[in-house]
Amino acid sequence: MLSARLFRFPSQHFLPRKMPGPSCRPLLVSACSPVEPKPKPWLLVGLGNPGKKYEGTRHSGAEIYSLPGKVDRFNEHHDLASELPHQGSQFKNRVTFGLGMGALMGGIVLSGGWVFTLTFSAAVFVGAREYFELVRSQGMTAGITPPPRYVSRICSVVCALMPIMTMFGRMGPSVTSFAFVVAIALILQRGNPRFAQLSSAIFGLFYCGYLPCFWVKLRCGLAVPALYTKIGAAWPILLGGQAHWTVGLVATLISISGVIAADTCAYLGGKMFGRTPLTNISPKKTLEGAFAGLSGCVATTIILSRILCWPTSLLSAAAFGVLNFIGSLFGDLIESMIKRDAGVKDSGSLIPGHGGLLDRVDSYIFTGALVYSFVKTGLPLFGV
Numbered sequence: 001m002l003s004a005r006l007f008r009f010p011s012q013h014f015l016p017r018k019m020p021g022p023s024c025r026p027l028l029v030s031a032c033s034p035v036e037p038k039p040k041p042w043l044l045v046g047l048g049n050p051g052k053k054y055e056g057t058r059h060s061g062a063e064i065y066s067l068p069g070k071v072d073r074f075n076e077h078h079d080l081a082s083e084l085p086h087q088g089s090q091f092k093n094r095v096t097f098g099l100g101m102g103a104l105m106g107g108i109v110l111s112g113g114w115v116f117t118l119t120f121s122a123a124v125f126v127g128a129r130e131y132f133e134l135v136r137s138q139g140m141t142a143g144i145t146p147p148p149r150y151v152s153r154i155c156s157v158v159c160a161l162m163p164i165m166t167m168f169g170r171m172g173p174s175v176t177s178f179a180f181v182v183a184i185a186l187i188l189q190r191g192n193p194r195f196a197q198l199s200s201a202i203f204g205l206f207y208c209g210y211l212p213c214f215w216v217k218l219r220c221g222l223a224v225p226a227l228y229t230k231i232g233a234a235w236p237i238l239l240g241g242q243a244h245w246t247v248g249l250v251a252t253l254i255s256i257s258g259v260i261a262a263d264t265c266a267y268l269g270g271k272m273f274g275r276t277p278l279t280n281i282s283p284k285k286t287l288e289g290a291f292a293g294l295s296g297c298v299a300t301t302i303i304l305s306r307i308l309c310w311p312t313s314l315l316s317a318a319a320f321g322v323l324n325f326i327g328s329l330f331g332d333l334i335e336s337m338i339k340r341d342a343g344v345k346d347s348g349s350l351i352p353g354h355g356g357l358l359d360r361v362d363s364y365i366f367t368g369a370l371v372y373s374f375v376k377t378g379l380p381l382f383g384v
Contacts, residue, residue, distance in 0.1 A: 101351075101360070102260075109219065109252055112244075117167050117216055123357060125160035128208040130347045130356045131338075132156060135200050139343025144196035151185050155201055158182070159209030166213040167220065175210050207365065214368035215252070222248030222375065228309040247310065247375070254304045255371045258297045258324035259363050263332075265296025282336040290329065297325040316379055323374050327367030335362035 108119050132152035140146060147155070158178040165174040179202055186198050224247045226232060232245030269292020270285065278285040301321030302314065311317050335358055339347060348356025 105256070109249070109256065112219055112249060114167070116219055117163050120212065120216060121160045121163045123361070124163060124208060124212050125156055126350065126357045127212075127361065128156040128159040128204060130350075130358045131204050131208050134338055134342040134344065134347060135204070137342040137344060139341055143341070144200065145194040147186060147197045147201045148189055151182065151189070151197070151201055152204075154185065155182060155204050156208075158205060162209040162213050163216045166216045171210075171213050171217070175205070178209075179205055211365050211369050214372045215364070218255075218368055218372045218375070219248045219252045221372075222246060222251065224248075226250045226308070226310050228312070230309065231307075250308050250310045251371060251375055254301055254308065254310075254320070255324050255367060256364070257304055258301045258321055259328045259367055261300035262293040262297035262325045262328045263363055266290060266293030266329075269293065279333065281333050281340065285333075293329070294322070294325045297321045297328070311379060319378070320371075320374065323370050323378075324367060327370040328363035331363045331366040334366075335359070 108116055129152075132147070132155065134140065135144075136146045136149075136152070146152075158181075162171060162174065162178075165171055182201050182205065183198060186201060187193055225243050226245050226247050226249070227242075229242075229245045229250060232242040235241055235244055266285070266289040270289025273288040273292070274286030276287040277283060278287050278290055298318055298321035301324060302317045305311055305314075305317035305320070311320060335347070339345070346355030347358035350356050351360060354360055
């Protein structure tokens, strides 16, 4: 049986030289720091097994020891209770900023044109900076040699210019030229250039710059009016009228909504029914959650296709939903693989409760290219 008594001593010489009894073991807990002018030390004396070793840690210059039994259990419950308000506040921040980002993204997508392109270009720049910071993290540098900082900054600026070049129809030649300039800068650097520097930089141009540009091509490049869209017929003339509702706008809205539905349903399905791990890259993802995400994405795509009257075929709408889910899932897994090798949980801290920008848009990076290719090549096979 363990018993404990709490004593307070008026001076700093508070540790008795000899404890009463052979089985006593002094355990010292001090809540004060040695830099404080008037320390108030406390002594916790426990009577226990003399052969039992008590582990201690240092905190604020004082020795802190833990006792077995009720004291440890009390501390454990106390820590758990203190984490609950923090988790509730974090969830509130995630919901608040998530709704705000959704409303802002919807307005930008509806605006289209240069509003969409310039905003997209700024987001690409931030995402590229986060990517190259991940490449330079300790987890990455333990296995590869990262590009120099000036090359990383050049690549971030180049990625931001790619959406603008896409508006002028020069994405293909510009990407090739930019990659050539980056390769020359790496080869001519001082020291010993490494292939890992070239591969990580070129992949950054592809991942953060080239792939996101397909969203610009999808939203602004497919300017054919969606003639059968009912909401377009009632759209105010001052905001563009029916001609404002193009195939690119409808496809972008449906695709973004499908990705949101996939992420939400996968999260909820994994929480309630998740049992079978999906992959070692992201241990929290499960097959049950993936199936729930696929179902939610396909259902959302079909419902919106009936409302917006595009695509007109049920089979093409279902295929569109499957493609959205595949792009969102593998985009999420690839970003998780990068963060795992970097040894970090989030790509940044830009958005409170959400992490970095890449953490929020990773599901969209590959989806834009797949959707654009499907609309330009796949839908004609369905007669759309």
